[in-house]
Amino acid sequence: MATLTHRRIGAHPWPAFAGFAVAVAGLVAMVISLFFPITGLFPKPWPVEPLAYLGIAGVVIGLALAVGAYVTDGQRRRHSNGFQDVGDWSRLTEQQFETFQHDLGRPMRRILGKCREVRGVLAATGEDVSIVVHELLDEIEEQAPSFRLMMANMQVMINLETPEAPAESYPVEPTAVVSRIVERYTGQAMEQGKDIAWWSEPQEFGLVYSDAAALEHIIANLVDNALRYGGDYIEISTTRGAETFRVDVTDNGPGIPAHYRSHLFTRGWTPEMGRSEEKTSSGLGLYISRTLAHRYGGELSVTSVVAPQPDHCTTFTLTLPVGAPEA
Numbered sequence: 001m002a003t004l005t006h007r008r009i010g011a012h013p014w015p016a017f018a019g020f021a022v023a024v025a026g027l028v029a030m031v032i033s034l035f036f037p038i039t040g041l042f043p044k045p046w047p048v049e050p051l052a053y054l055g056i057a058g059v060v061i062g063l064a065l066a067v068g069a070y071v072t073d074g075q076r077r078r079h080s081n082g083f084q085d086v087g088d089w090s091r092l093t094e095q096q097f098e099t100f101q102h103d104l105g106r107p108m109r110r111i112l113g114k115c116r117e118v119r120g121v122l123a124a125t126g127e128d129v130s131i132v133v134h135e136l137l138d139e140i141e142e143q144a145p146s147f148r149l150m151m152a153n154m155q156v157m158i159n160l161e162t163p164e165a166p167a168e169s170y171p172v173e174p175t176a177v178v179s180r181i182v183e184r185y186t187g188q189a190m191e192q193g194k195d196i197a198w199w200s201e202p203q204e205f206g207l208v209y210s211d212a213a214a215l216e217h218i219i220a221n222l223v224d225n226a227l228r229y230g231g232d233y234i235e236i237s238t239t240r241g242a243e244t245f246r247v248d249v250t251d252n253g254p255g256i257p258a259h260y261r262s263h264l265f266t267r268g269w270t271p272e273m274g275r276s277e278e279k280t281s282s283g284l285g286l287y288i289s290r291t292l293a294h295r296y297g298g299e300l301s302v303t304s305v306v307a308p309q310p311d312h313c314t315t316f317t318l319t320l321p322v323g324a325p326e327a
Helices: 014-035 050-080 082-125 131-160 174-191 212-229 285-295
Strands: 170-172 195-201 208-210 233-240 244-251 299-305 313-321
Touching (some): 131 285, 174 212, 174 233, 212 285
Antiparallel strands (some): 299 313
């Protein structure tokens, strides 16, 4: 079927000119009605000059046509340039957020530094202080990694809003990424009475072609979740095959019921929602992690054995392609 070409005159769509023409004709009719009234031509005089009615109708219809033409044309142009507009918005928002994150991170680092100073002074002097002070220091240091991860989740969400953003890959050493994450969360785990262990097969894992920031973000979310909801032992393993490599994060907690597992990767969902309780997290971590895994050609899945079954545990498995250097 042939379609009418949406012609434009200069910078304006032609229906807008048609609307303006109708509106002008209406104004002319209103002016004529002032000088050449025609109410006397009717058996019963009208309270308002008929041409005035026609003129008002012409102005309203004409302006409606013009406005509609501009709105439709604007929507068409935004649709044709949508990805570029979204990309520009995303880049600008990400730059602004990076500035905000830097400004917010600076006082957080000072607070953590002061916490360490206080601990050092208390240890050196042996001063007896209230248990509340120690609990406060523990709470600050325990929440710091989660706060950093929350800020990182927000930044990644901004980036994920750009569907055309390229998934760039370069040489990455997964074991170095895991080691850095374990070091970051070890203190928090010890304060909670939990242990974190990790191993690699093979030990000389080598390089893969991926995105170190994305890989670190996914694994950090999994470890953070394990510390929040899992048991007292968390194990991270990295294994490598011919075409893919995988990272498993396992905890010996009570497990995740099957009716919850199907919702784990839903944006904004948390287990508290199923129990009508107050949310203790944003529910974005696992959603972002799986979305990142898909962007880099991989997958994030979960398996769980629920208590009271023996060997109850939960394992999140990240699988990504080993990749190859770009030609």
